[in-house]
Amino acid sequence: MNCIIIDDEGMARAIIAQMAEKHPELNVMGEFSNAMEAMKFLNTNGEDTDLIFLDIHMPGFTGFDFIQTIKHPPAVILVTSDKNFAIEAFEYECIVDYLVKPITEERFGKAVTKAKVAKSSAPAKSAASEEHHNDTANEFYVNIDRRLIKIDIPSINLVEAKGDYIQIKTESKNYTVHSTLKKIEEKLPDTMFLKVHRTYIINTKKIIDIEDNSVLIGKDVIPVSRANRPELMKRLNML
Amino acid sequence: MEQPNMSYINSLAGDDMVFRQRLIDTIKAEFPDEITHYEHTLQSKDFTAAAAAVHKLKHKISVLGMEDSYRLAEQYENNLKAGTVSLSEKFENTLGVMQDFVNSL
Numbered sequence A: 001m002n003c004i005i006i007d008d009e010g011m012a013r014a015i016i017a018q019m020a021e022k023h024p025e026l027n028v029m030g031e032f033s034n035a036m037e038a039m040k041f042l043n044t045n046g047e048d049t050d051l052i053f054l055d056i057h058m059p060g061f062t063g064f065d066f067i068q069t070i071k072h073p074p075a076v077i078l079v080t081s082d083k084n085f086a087i088e089a090f091e092y093e094c095i096v097d098y099l100v101k102p103i104t105e106e107r108f109g110k111a112v113t114k115a116k117v118a119k120s121s122a123p124a125k126s127a128a129s130e131e132h133h134n135d136t137a138n139e140f141y142v143n144i145d146r147r148l149i150k151i152d153i154p155s156i157n158l159v160e161a162k163g164d165y166i167q168i169k170t171e172s173k174n175y176t177v178h179s180t181l182k183k184i185e186e187k188l189p190d191t192m193f194l195k196v197h198r199t200y201i202i203n204t205k206k207i208i209d210i211e212d213n214s215v216l217i218g219k220d221v222i223p224v225s226r227a228n229r230p231e232l233m234k235r236l237n238m239l
Numbered sequence B: 001m002e003q004p005n006m007s008y009i010n011s012l013a014g015d016d017m018v019f020r021q022r023l024i025d026t027i028k029a030e031f032p033d034e035i036t037h038y039e040h041t042l043q044s045k046d047f048t049a050a051a052a053a054v055h056k057l058k059h060k061i062s063v064l065g066m067e068d069s070y071r072l073a074e075q076y077e078n079n080l081k082a083g084t085v086s087l088s089e090k091f092e093n094t095l096g097v098m099q100d101f102v103n104s105l
Helices: A010-021 A035-048 A063-069 A083-089 A105-121 A127-136 A181-187 A229-235 B007-013 B017-043 B047-063 B067-081 B088-104
Strands: A002-006 A027-032 A051-055 A075-080 A095-100 A139-144 A147-152 A156-162 A165-170 A174-177 A193-197 A200-203 A207-210 A214-217 A220-223
Touching: A002 A010, A002 A035, A010 A027, A010 A051, A010 A105, A010 B007, A010 B017, A010 B047, A027 A035, A035 A063, A035 A139, A035 A147, A051 A063, A063 A075, A075 A083, A075 A105, A083 A095, A095 A105, A139 A174, A147 A165, A156 A181, A156 A220, A165 A181, A181 A193, A181 A200, A193 A220, A193 A229, A200 A214, A200 A220, B007 B017, B007 B047, B017 B047, B017 B088, B047 B067, B047 B088, B067 B088
Parallel strands: A002 A027, A002 A051, A051 A075, A075 A095
Antiparallel strands: A139 A147, A156 A165, A156 A200, A165 A174, A193 A200, A207 A214, A214 A220
16 A cells, blocks of 8 residues: 655654554655645645555644545544544544554554555445535635645636646636646536636636627636537526 | 653664664754744743644653653643643653753764
């Protein structure tokens, strides 16, 4: 199982890495001292990551906050000095165990076994479950200037591709993010958003007016490509 | 006063001297900063942040085998969350003993 370690305390990361080394079935792909660095890693390696050893108390961002930012979290073993979060941990399906520091090797071994069992009994991700997640997620996080900013999905008017960046325009603010239109499309519910042009995704609920080859959203006139027009018309609740 | 020891670290490391040294080096690097941060939060009377600082220090207290001091730290953390610095002196004595031990490693 490929795993990563997230803990702001270097000593904790060293201990977990040492214990993991004694389990041949574990491959530690990386150690991270903060949620931001871990998220960057998971953005490109998320599908290969089977298990996260995660501290709860981190500066500015708890372990639970971190789990909520991940679309399809792998198995998580919480590692903490605080016994009081066990009940909250039960709310998260992905959390397979809860280790209280200082960890013993025996207890670590039991946690790894639980993770292995969870992995072997996890259902394969289906298009249907992906679609369900797409329809129900209300927010996501973006990394701007080393800060994680929460973006409320229904408030997004449109997303525009600009070279290596995308601009997310909401009702109140614009966000420029180093990402691609394809990546953000995966986070947006397809019942609400539609790619109408190679450089634009729009929130169909925010359309004010439609002309032949463009739509008006807020103050923005967005081109609609010929290929995407039929799908747009299908989406609209036309009389 | 309870004294720090290397039992947990030695048990983890076994014959792995590289890991043992890594752990010692990490403790030596992190511990002074964590103490400074704790002191700073207390001076600022930010008891919530001070409780969080004590929470972080608890792990090192436990790794150095100080069980009684760990329980003291838990109580002190709760006191800080309640807005009082009761037990600060005992806790800081613990930190002093630990710092001397870490310096000797």
